Amino acid sequence: NAGVMQNPRHLVRRRGQEARLRCSPVKGHSHVYWYRQLPEEGLKFMVYLQKENIIDESGMPKERFSAEFPKEGPSILRIQQVVRGDSAAYFCASSLDGYQPQHFGDGTRLSIL
């Protein structure tokens, strides 16, 4: 029974490059959430997706950030033209339905040089 799998665990990018973070939810879970944990900050909600649909992206910056959860394959969080302020731990969670407990992955630690 694999839990939420995120890769890569660590990602280093230079300013201006693109970062792609992947998340495979628990088998059978169709709800995926992305959260960001900035240094010295708590976890903040970014986006909530169901298969092929973005349900709530109220926590996602309007520019450079996008997310998808295709019918087949993992959910992807994409950050274009990264800046130093994007350095953070990005966590993915999944659940069976909206009010069931969310199961978290180990996160991707993004570092921007």
Next chain:
Amino acid sequence: KQEVTQIPAALSVPEGENLVLNCSFTDSAIYNLQWFRQDPGKGLTSLLLIQSSQREQTSGRLNASLDKSSGRSTLYIAASQPGDSATYLCAVILPGGSNYKLTFGKGTLLTVNP
């Protein structure tokens, strides 16, 4: 806007001591409240989930209580062990529609000294 506050920010106790971690939230109309544990460099492990209609949940040495009217929850850890050292996070979900996002506190960093 829902805000979640955890006190204290850090706590250091000797092994064997019983301890209480506090969580408060500004909007009492929550659907449920969840306590998590986060180890350094790791993700979050769910410890206890309390539905809004419940007053408490227990798992082993852990007991979480919920007082919706006052906007408070406590996590009680009995007979603490060095392995309990971690950051403990409290998070709430508001009811309604597709509002399933968790709102987190900043956590309490617990150190249990042998």
